[in-house]
Amino acid sequence: AQSVTQPDIHITVSEGASLELRCNYSYGATPYLFWYVQSPGQGLQLLLKYFSGDTLVQGIKGFEAEFKRSQSSFNLRKPSVHWSDAAEYFCAVRTNNAGNMLTFGGGTRLMVKP
Amino acid sequence: DTEVTQTPKHLVMGMTNKKSLKCEQHMGHRAMYWYKQKAKKPPELMFVYSYEKLSINESVPSRFSPECPNSSLLNLHLHALQPEDSALYLCASSQDQGLGNNEQFFGPGTRLTVL
Numbered sequence: 001a002q003s004v005t006q007p008d009i010h011i012t013v014s015e016g017a018s019l020e021l022r023c024n025y026s027y028g029a030t031p032y033l034f035w036y037v038q039s040p041g042q043g044l045q046l047l048l049k050y051f052s053g054d055t056l057v058q059g060i061k062g063f064e065a066e067f068k069r070s071q072s073s074f075n076l077r078k079p080s081v082h083w084s085d086a087a088e089y090f091c092a093v094r095t096n097n098a099g100n101m102l103t104f105g106g107g108t109r110l111m112v113k114p
Numbered sequence: 115d116t117e118v119t120q121t122p123k124h125l126v127m128g129m130t131n132k133k134s135l136k137c138e139q140h141m142g143h144r145a146m147y148w149y150k151q152k153a154k155k156p157p158e159l160m161f162v163y164s165y166e167k168l169s170i171n172e173s174v175p176s177r178f179s180p181e182c183p184n185s186s187l188l189n190l191h192l193h194a195l196q197p198e199d200s201a202l203y204l205c206a207s208s209q210d211q212g213l214g215n216n217e218q219f220f221g222p223g224t225r226l227t228v229l
Contacts, residue, residue: 034217043118043204043220044157090156094216101170102218104156 002027002095006105013081014113021076021108023091032094033074034102035065039087047089050074061085086112117141118221120205126227129195135224137188137205145211146188147218148180149204157204163188164211195228202226 003026013019025031032051036044048059055067065076074091091105118139127133137146145164149157162170163182177199179191188205202225206218 032216036220041202041223041225043120043222044206045220046217049217101159101162107154107156109154 002031002093002103004091004093004103004105006089006091006108008108009106010109010111012111012113015083016080019076019078019081019085019110021089021091021110023074023076023105024072025074025091025093026072027093027095029095030069033065033067034092034094035059035063035074035076036090036092037061037087038090038107044090047076081110081112083112083114086110118205118207118219120203120221120224122224123222124225124227126229127192127195128229129197131195132191132193134192135190135203135205135226137190137207137221138186139207139219140186141207141219142185143207143209143219144185145208146182147206147208148188148190149206151202151204151223153201161190162211169211192226195226197228200226200228 005024007022034049035047037047038044047063048057050057050067058064063078067074089108092102094102121136147162148160151157159172160174161180166182177194181189202223204223205221208216208218
């Protein structure tokens with residue numbers, strides 16, 4: 001069965017600093033990969049997705065992610081963090097099994113220092 | 115319209131009450147999902163409807179009863195809940211359950227508290 005690991009439960013960065021959130025997946029074939037963001041008490045908003053093609057994908061709000069098959073990783077990056085980026089970030093994988101359901105990582109809470 | 119709406123935003127209910135959560139989308143999506151999310155945890159899938167038929171039930175207790183009256187609406191009927199059922203309930207929709215460009219769009223959720 002597929003699984004998704006987000007090794008960092010909490011990350012704190014200063015406003016204006018760069019950010020990288022880690023995501024590793026376990027799956028035999030090439031999965032469909034997603035990053036979602038969730039502000040407190042809100043639903044999930046899709047930041048970006050990878051299905052195929054260019055392994056560097058651009059998303060909304062200045063985020064990007066790079067798919068590295070050799071490392072089974074799909075890390076999320078942003079060159080300069082804004083205070084409004086403070087939220088919970090979830091990496092998710094969708095596979096070709098029945099139902100094509102999403103498997104979520106445990107999430108990373110991002111805090112931004114002024 | 116790329117929005118999934120959910121009502122109510124907040125719900126407080128006793129263990130003997132019957133209530134319903136509602137979800138609506140007008141994107142023409144044919145798959146709709148209910149998730150339960152406890153604090154500081156990722157969403158957990160509860161049910162999936164595909165073309166208005168229940169296709170996945172992740173062993174959810176019968177006190178939760180989903181209903182899909184039409185392709186735009188999804189309800190979750192609640193009865194005799196327990197305090198541990200308190201959570202954020204998220205609805206999502208996608209074009210269908212098949213392969214391809216099939217991202218899920220999430221609603222803002224209903225915060226449920228069971229007393």
